[in-house]
Amino acid sequence: MKPSQALAALLSQCIPSSLGAEFIQRPGPSQQGCHENTATRFTLPDPPYVNYFYSDCHSSSQVVVTSPLPSSDLALIQPRLLIAWPSGNSGIVSLFEPQSGVNGSLAISLRNSSSGNYLDPVYEPSGSSAPVVGVTGLVYFNASARLTVPILGSIRTIRDYVEGSGILVPSIQNAIQFSESEDGGVILSRLWLDSETTTTLSFTPSSSDSSAHANNRTIVLDAGEYTFRASFNYPQLEQLRPENILTKEAQYLFDEAPDQALALEFLSYTNKVLAGAWRFLTYFGRDSMISLLLLEPILATGNGSITEAGISALLERINRTDGTVAHEETIGDYATYLSLQQGVNSTAPQYDYKMIDTDYFLPIVLADYFIKNDVGKDRAAEILSRRPIENPANSKLTYGQLALLNAEKIMEATAAFAAPGGQVKENMIRLKPNQPVGEWRDSNAGLGGGRIPYNVNTALVPAGLRAVAALARAGFFPDHPGWAEEADKFAQVWEDETLRFFRVHVPREEARSLLDDYVSSNDLPFPSRSGDVQDDVTFYGLALDGQDEQSVVRVMNTDDCFRLFLINTTNQAQLSAFINQTADHLLQPFPLGLATDVGPFVANPAYGTAPFYASTFTNRDYHGTVVWSWQLAMMAAGLERQLGRCTAADGDAPEFCGDEALHDKVLAAYNRLWDVIEQNSPQLSGEVWSWRYEGGRFVPVPLGEYSPTESNIRQLWSLTFLAVRRNEGLRHQLRTTTW
Ligand SMILES: *[C@@H]1O[C@H](CO)[C@@H](O)[C@H](O)[C@H]1NC(C)=O
Ligand SMILES: *[C@@H]1O[C@H](CO)[C@@H](O)[C@H](O)[C@H]1NC(C)=O
Ligand SMILES: *[C@@H]1O[C@H](CO)[C@@H](O)[C@H](O)[C@H]1NC(C)=O
Ligand SMILES: *[C@@H]1O[C@H](CO)[C@@H](O)[C@H](O)[C@H]1NC(C)=O
Ligand SMILES: *[C@@H]1O[C@H](CO)[C@@H](O)[C@H](O)[C@H]1NC(C)=O
Ligand SMILES: *[C@@H]1O[C@H](CO)[C@@H](O)[C@H](O)[C@H]1NC(C)=O
Ligand SMILES: *[C@@H]1O[C@H](CO)[C@@H](O)[C@H](O)[C@H]1NC(C)=O
Ligand SMILES: *[C@@H]1O[C@H](CO)[C@@H](O)[C@H](O)[C@H]1NC(C)=O
Ligand SMILES: *[C@@H]1O[C@H](CO)[C@@H](O)[C@H](O)[C@H]1NC(C)=O
Numbered sequence: 001m002k003p004s005q006a007l008a009a010l011l012s013q014c015i016p017s018s019l020g021a022e023f024i025q026r027p028g029p030s031q032q033g034c035h036e037n038t039a040t041r042f043t044l045p046d047p048p049y050v051n052y053f054y055s056d057c058h059s060s061s062q063v064v065v066t067s068p069l070p071s072s073d074l075a076l077i078q079p080r081l082l083i084a085w086p087s088g089n090s091g092i093v094s095l096f097e098p099q100s101g102v103n104g105s106l107a108i109s110l111r112n113s114s115s116g117n118y119l120d121p122v123y124e125p126s127g128s129s130a131p132v133v134g135v136t137g138l139v140y141f142n143a144s145a146r147l148t149v150p151i152l153g154s155i156r157t158i159r160d161y162v163e164g165s166g167i168l169v170p171s172i173q174n175a176i177q178f179s180e181s182e183d184g185g186v187i188l189s190r191l192w193l194d195s196e197t198t199t200t201l202s203f204t205p206s207s208s209d210s211s212a213h214a215n216n217r218t219i220v221l222d223a224g225e226y227t228f229r230a231s232f233n234y235p236q237l238e239q240l241r242p243e244n245i246l247t248k249e250a251q252y253l254f255d256e257a258p259d260q261a262l263a264l265e266f267l268s269y270t271n272k273v274l275a276g277a278w279r280f281l282t283y284f285g286r287d288s289m290i291s292l293l294l295l296e297p298i299l300a301t302g303n304g305s306i307t308e309a310g311i312s313a314l315l316e317r318i319n320r321t322d323g324t325v326a327h328e329e330t331i332g333d334y335a336t337y338l339s340l341q342q343g344v345n346s347t348a349p350q351y352d353y354k355m356i357d358t359d360y361f362l363p364i365v366l367a368d369y370f371i372k373n374d375v376g377k378d379r380a381a382e383i384l385s386r387r388p389i390e391n392p393a394n395s396k397l398t399y400g401q402l403a404l405l406n407a408e409k410i411m412e413a414t415a416a417f418a419a420p421g422g423q424v425k426e427n428m429i430r431l432k433p434n435q436p437v438g439e440w441r442d443s444n445a446g447l448g449g450g451r452i453p454y455n456v457n458t459a460l461v462p463a464g465l466r467a468v469a470a471l472a473r474a475g476f477f478p479d480h481p482g483w484a485e486e487a488d489k490f491a492q493v494w495e496d497e498t499l500r501f502f503r504v505h506v507p508r509e510e511a512r513s514l515l516d517d518y519v520s521s522n523d524l525p526f527p528s529r530s531g532d533v534q535d536d537v538t539f540y541g542l543a544l545d546g547q548d549e550q551s552v553v554r555v556m557n558t559d560d561c562f563r564l565f566l567i568n569t570t571n572q573a574q575l576s577a578f579i580n581q582t583a584d585h586l587l588q589p590f591p592l593g594l595a596t597d598v599g600p601f602v603a604n605p606a607y608g609t610a611p612f613y614a615s616t617f618t619n620r621d622y623h624g625t626v627v628w629s630w631q632l633a634m635m636a637a638g639l640e641r642q643l644g645r646c647t648a649a650d651g652d653a654p655e656f657c658g659d660e661a662l663h664d665k666v667l668a669a670y671n672r673l674w675d676v677i678e679q680n681s682p683q684l685s686g687e688v689w690s691w692r693y694e695g696g697r698f699v700p701v702p703l704g705e706y707s708p709t710e711s712n713i714r715q716l717w718s719l720t721f722l723a724v725r726r727n728e729g730l731r732h733q734l735r736t737t738t739w
Contacts, residue, residue, distance in 0.1 A: 054119040059133035074103040083230040084278035088332025099144035111138040134231030147219040152190040152199040154334035186214040193336040199232040237269040250298035263714035272313035276712035289361035294720035301375040315399040316388040323409030325358040326351040357439040360464030367467040418490035423497040445616040446623035448553035450543020459562035465491035502540040511537040518606040525693040529592040556604035564638025572655035583669035596698040599627035620706040629718035687715035
């Protein structure tokens with residue numbers, strides 16, 4: 001069956017998936033033009049949330065309905081209707097409470113409308129300005145509801161409220177107009193700070209019992225059914241077509257894994273790839289690059305492809321003053337808001353350059369496409385001669401000049417450590433002053449207060465340097481002929497001399513008492529496993545220069561995956577010891593190691609010696625004892641790459657391949673990881689998940705159940721399992737089951 005036929009077959013049927021997702025309609029790749037039946041709709045339930053997606057050639061929308069479950073923490077989970085739009089990173093949230101005042105007594109849900117759909121488009125062309133676009137549908141309240149907080153404008157404003165303990169900006173809130181319409185409905189609308197865009201949300205009674213009232217800026221909706229309509233007039237993005245997202249060979253994934261492939265499509269536009277739905281529906285540098293790298297084997301290439309959209313978005317946004325790759329962009333209403341805060345009336349985008357890891361990913365991505373990829377090789381000249389169009393600050397430079405600025409920054413920042421005698425902590429890459437974050441664990445406590453992150457210094461820096469060397473050898477930096485050798489020399493030093501700074505060694509007896517103390521002092525529900533400690537415990541800590549004068553942040557973690565995925569070291573003793581401890585951690589149950597029924601935790605604070613470790617790395621913390629999907633993917637891909645070196649044609653197999661016990665252990669770790677990945681398939685496309693302990697097992701729980709930081713139902717880098725698949729050959733090599 002050709003993909004288009006397979007997809008056409010989807011139009012009329014419900015595809016059950018592990019998540020119970022429904023796929024109602026989807027255009028075939030051959031359908032061009034913009035009419036109603038080019039719509040893609042899909043639904044992803046994730047109680048207490050249900051996510052509805054709608055996109056067509058005019059606009060894309062995500063609607064999230066939250067309705068508390070009997071088990072929900074009612075202080076965190078409140079009835080809510082949220083609409084998110086990629087263009088301008090815009091949206092609406094409306095929070096409700098039961099009129100009765102009893103939390104938990106109000107349920108809210110979407111209902112099929114007469115069209116048979118949960119969502120239908122709003123599209124009203126409007127002469128010279130942007131058309132009014134959005135979505136409409138039926139929402140049902142089972143009890144009388146009061147709208148407590150509406151926010152209309154930017155997703156960032158909504159996140160400030162939801163995640164920032166209730167921040168509301170008077171100039172934004174007071175601009176909301178409340179009115180009643182002739183058909184008995186209520187309308188909220190707000191003119192953006194740009195004085196051009198208006199966001200509107202309305203509820204119109206659509207059942208005999210429903211009736212709506214607006215009074216003194218308060219809205220009350222009686223129990224019943226309402227037509228809601230959410231719209232705005234702002235220039236829209238252009239979604240990429242399936243053939244520009246996946247290669248021809250991978251188009252079957254739209255059929256085989258529609259809930260992931262359609263989500264990737266929802267996040268893919270001609271000018272950028274978005275990081276996640278709904279909280280990060282816009283450009284994020286790290287997310288784009290990790291996803292491009294892990295998805296590489298299946299991504300479309302060439303002019304107009306997702307690969308080039310992703311690369312262009314990165315180059316566009318580089319800081320022209322110092323070559324830093326942007327972390328996040330601020331666009332739409334929030335950009336105007338920030339400018340006005342700074343005393344400037346401007347709608348220009350703003351970029352966040354606080355991260356220190358993004359710089360090093362960029363040359364890796366560029367080298368993979370412009371050197372290793374046959375299509376990319378021929379596209380390099382054209383792409384690098386382009387000029388930025390979205391970032392006015394860079395409009396005088398070419399993409400090539402911006403890439404050079406990034407490479408110059410890398411060479412300068414890494415020189416001191418690579419110099420003779422320079423291998424000291426002071427020369428390592430550290431967080432920027434006054435920034436508590438700087439790499440992927442970007443919550444305030446994510447690095448345990450550490451300043452010199454493990455992944456950046458031991459993996460990203462040397463891999464970035466190898467890529468700069470490769471680009472230089474291929475002629476990309478004609479002004480710096482010396483880099484071809486120099487960057488490789490730097491890389492060698494960073495590869496060989498950084499790991500030891502992060503090494504934590506815990507003697508067996510101490511490990512036992514730390515484990516017992518961790519579990520008992522924190523009243524944790526699982527066994528301490530102290531009796532299982534056979535050897536001294538070693539791991540590489542999260543960062544250096546932690547809080548309370550800790551020289552290393554003593555948190556075991558999954559960041560080994562960066563080195564496994566990005567570095568093919570030939571330092572045999574170091575590689576054997578490294579991969580040995582990684583395998584141990586993946587095989588040993590938490591809190592001895594990282595392994596649990598819900599996947600390896602990204603952090604294990606049990607060997608920390610100060611109380612703050614256990615109290616800041618919990619199952620309520622964004623980077624605590626929780627599981628991140630993309631870390632599983634990079635770990636699986638990294639182990640596969642290292643194991644792949646054992647059979648590579650070049651005959652340069654690393655020493656660990658010949659150490660039977662060690663090689664078996666690494667194979668066992670790879671396979672154990674895949675077993676748990678497969679057991680957790682319902683979670684994999686989400687961003688992060690937490691757990692509860694029940695019947696002697698860890699059971700997955702959405703992080704949002706414990707924390708105002710809710711997880712994204714679909715996250716770009718969690719879709720990488722579309723490409724990262726279990727290597728069956730490595731299952732068959734497994735000889736023993738003693739691990
Ligand atoms: C009821 O819900 C509100 C809004 O979410 C919350 O602030 C409040 O703490 C809740 N009350 C209880 C008793 O859970
Ligand atoms: C509405 O739903 C909530 C949550 O399921 C439930 O507790 C409540 O009894 C329902 N109210 C009515 C009037 O059915
Ligand atoms: C909504 O309508 C679609 C298409 O008619 C149907 O497949 C689906 O089962 C309906 N869902 C509900 C909850 O009624
Ligand atoms: C309108 O609401 C505000 C804030 O809740 C309140 O202070 C004021 O008294 C209300 N006005 C009327 C006329 O009810
Ligand atoms: C790439 O696509 C753009 C827009 O579709 C077009 O203007 C340009 O000519 C194309 N370049 C090549 C080399 O095909
Ligand atoms: C760009 O880099 C320069 C030099 O480090 C810095 O002063 C400037 O603030 C950066 N730009 C932005 C928008 O952060
Ligand atoms: C900003 O500029 C726009 C367009 O010139 C204008 O309509 C708006 O009132 C200005 N906003 C402020 C706060 O000055
Ligand atoms: C691997 O680690 C184990 C302890 O888990 C140790 O006994 C063994 O000697 C190590 N092997 C190598 C090659 O380092
Ligand atoms: C490391 O080796 C593996 C297996 O040969 C290969 O797939 C991978 O691309 C190599 N990585 C680097 C950074 O060269």
